[in-house]
Amino acid sequence: xxxxxxxxxxxxxxxxxxxxxxxxxxxxxxxxxxxxxxxxxxxxxxxxxxxxxxxxxxxxxxxxxxxxxxxxxxxxxxxxxxxxxxxxxxxxxxxxxxxxxxxxxxxxxxxxxxxxxxxxxxxxxxxxxxxxxxxxxxxxxxxxxxxxxxxxxxxxxxxxxxxxxxxxxxxxxxxxxxxxxxxxxxxxxxxxxxxxxxxxxxxxxxxxxxxxxxxxxxxxxxxxxxxxxxxxxxxxxxxxxxxxxxxxxxxxxxxxxxxxxxxxxxxxxxxxxxxxxxxxxxxxxxxxxxxxxxxxxxxxxxxxxxxxxxxxxxxxxxxxxxxxxxxxxxxxxxxx
Amino acid sequence: xxxxxxxxxxxxxxxxxxxxxxxxxxxxxxxxxxxxxxxxxxxxxxxxxxxxxxxxxxxxxxxxxxxxxxxxxxxxxxxxxxxxxxxxxxxxxxxxxxxxxxxxxxxxxxxxxxxxxxxxxxxxxxxxxxxxxxxxxxxxxxxxxxxxxxxxxxxxxxxxxxxxxxxxxxxxxxxxxxxxxxxxxxxxxxxxxxxxxxxxxxxxxxxxxxxxxxxxxxxxxxxxxxxxxxxxxxxxxxxxxxxxxxxxxxxxxxxxxxxxxxxxxxxxxxxxxxxx
Numbered sequence: 030x031x032x033x034x035x036x037x038x039x040x041x042x043x044x045x046x047x048x049x050x051x052x053x054x055x056x057x058x059x060x061x062x063x064x065x066x067x068x069x070x071x072x073x074x075x076x077x078x079x080x081x082x083x084x085x086x087x088x089x090x091x092x093x094x095x096x097x098x099x100x101x102x103x104x105x106x107x108x109x110x111x112x113x114x115x116x117x118x119x120x121x122x123x124x125x126x127x128x129x130x131x132x133x134x135x136x137x138x139x140x141x142x143x144x145x146x147x148x149x150x151x152x153x154x155x156x157x158x159x160x161x162x163x164x165x166x167x168x169x170x171x172x173x174x175x176x177x178x179x180x181x182x183x184x185x186x187x188x189x190x191x192x193x194x195x196x197x198x199x200x201x202x203x204x205x206x207x208x209x210x211x212x213x214x215x216x217x218x219x220x221x222x223x224x225x226x227x228x229x230x231x232x233x234x235x236x237x238x239x240x241x242x243x244x245x246x247x248x249x250x251x252x253x254x255x256x257x258x259x260x261x262x263x264x265x266x267x268x269x270x271x272x273x274x275x276x277x278x279x280x281x282x283x284x285x286x287x288x289x290x291x292x293x294x295x296x297x298x299x300x301x302x303x304x305x306x307x308x309x310x311x312x313x314x315x316x317x318x319x320x321x322x323x324x325x326x327x328x329x330x331x332x333x334x335x336x337x338x339x340x341x342x343x344x345x346x347x348x349x350x351x352x353x354x355x356x357x358x359x360x361x362x363x364x365x
Numbered sequence: 366x367x368x369x370x371x372x373x374x375x376x377x378x379x380x381x382x383x384x385x386x387x388x389x390x391x392x393x394x395x396x397x398x399x400x401x402x403x404x405x406x407x408x409x410x411x412x413x414x415x416x417x418x419x420x421x422x423x424x425x426x427x428x429x430x431x432x433x434x435x436x437x438x439x440x441x442x443x444x445x446x447x448x449x450x451x452x453x454x455x456x457x458x459x460x461x462x463x464x465x466x467x468x469x470x471x472x473x474x475x476x477x478x479x480x481x482x483x484x485x486x487x488x489x490x491x492x493x494x495x496x497x498x499x500x501x502x503x504x505x506x507x508x509x510x511x512x513x514x515x516x517x518x519x520x521x522x523x524x525x526x527x528x529x530x531x532x533x534x535x536x537x538x539x540x541x542x543x544x545x546x547x548x549x550x551x552x553x554x555x556x557x558x559x560x561x562x563x564x565x566x567x568x569x570x571x572x573x574x575x576x577x578x579x580x581x582x583x584x585x586x587x588x589x590x591x592x593x594x595x596x597x598x599x600x601x602x603x604x605x606x607x608x609x610x611x612x613x614x615x616x617x618x619x620x621x622x623x624x625x626x627x628x629x630x631x632x633x634x635x636x637x638x639x640x641x
Contacts, residue, residue, distance in 0.1 A: 048478035171619035176612035304485035
């Protein structure tokens, strides 16, 4: 197992380096001058542009810029925000828990709904329910994330007034709240404040449900096909022939074996989830890193844009690494 | 073949939806009761009622006319970007699969890296640097979907070049280029062609997201994603029609292409029908 982890870790590094290079090429080599973009339209002369380029180090040769870029990332230094003057690492770490809290809640919800519908569909293979679920799945991943979010808001927040329009807490509660971990669900429980916890949940439910719809369809689909494949196997027939309850056959014999590809799919959906998070955070004024990226683009804060994209790249690589290790743990056939 | 088509309700339904949507979009100038960019005589933000079947927006424009016109940009951007990623990705896949060795390793690593990154965020980063607009948006979307084609094309080349008829071609002295172009490449196409219809659906959603975030064309050009962003400003006052209708159109179009994709899958893999 240790050897597998080490090999996998060694493979992550070139992959990450290439990904970082792609980001560098996009941000530095593509036509488009960040200084011109940042200062353009304002009353500035060419000397201001030159000064800005010097400040950002854009006047250096590309190769020097690239080495500095990789060196900084290796030391986890993402630079200083032009807009706020704060280190971008701090800005990101402050907002990251919000994104993770949202992403994990969405993932949990999607897994629950996706797996249940997937199992249900596979057990009722080729019956009307199965076809209905299949069509629903197609519809679910054909819906724009931001639109689902807005429709939820119209229905549950504006018309029914059941849930808040956005943010992570009621404004009044937010005044008296000092975060500990910045995971608000955990913080409110740490304080033993049930009302606060419910307040947090109330704010979390719509964004999480929105995000869940993005990947729930994929998980449902994967569960169904994985289950169908397994239900055809001899050991399932044997289990049935032994006279086991259908329930036990499905749960113990089919599902445990069908789970392996499902876990991988859930892990790989994390990239999709991050893309969905950017839209969910926008719609629900959720103060996470995705919204920070958009704010930075609006403010034309070039270092913050680069820092955030690199941060997301690092995070995704880490998640993929963890998924692979988990995969190897549950399926002993996977080894190098 | 025709019987198989008729027995493929997904392909049929998807095809009908897509044809209808494209027709509506193309014929929008003739079908629209009002000019999509000019104010009408109706009050601002009027709820749906004839003659404004989908209400009006804050500039007194007819939402129905805007919705009919709003598909032009998404369809144009999605189809163009998919055509670009299809050709680029497939070509690179052929090269990697056939060349092997270091070329293959580098290209595969590069494509895996791009593939692992959230497509929407990558597209946003590209448009953030290039600036908003039609061409830049198309380029960004095309770029992020190249790996989808690369992977399929490369995997197919690896399978097909081991087959006997390829060996036979080489045995009778066909050159490497000729083997690739005449014998291997054409046989990869059936598998490659299962990708685009799903991909168009994805590209439509990405275009909608980009223009929702303000990276598309400036107003007053009608565009579903952008019109939804505009409607968001009035959401809390309950003006639901500004958001609901453009969203329905995006979903219809994406569902149409998605169904075609599923249908093609069923058609090409009849054994796995309904399993995939």
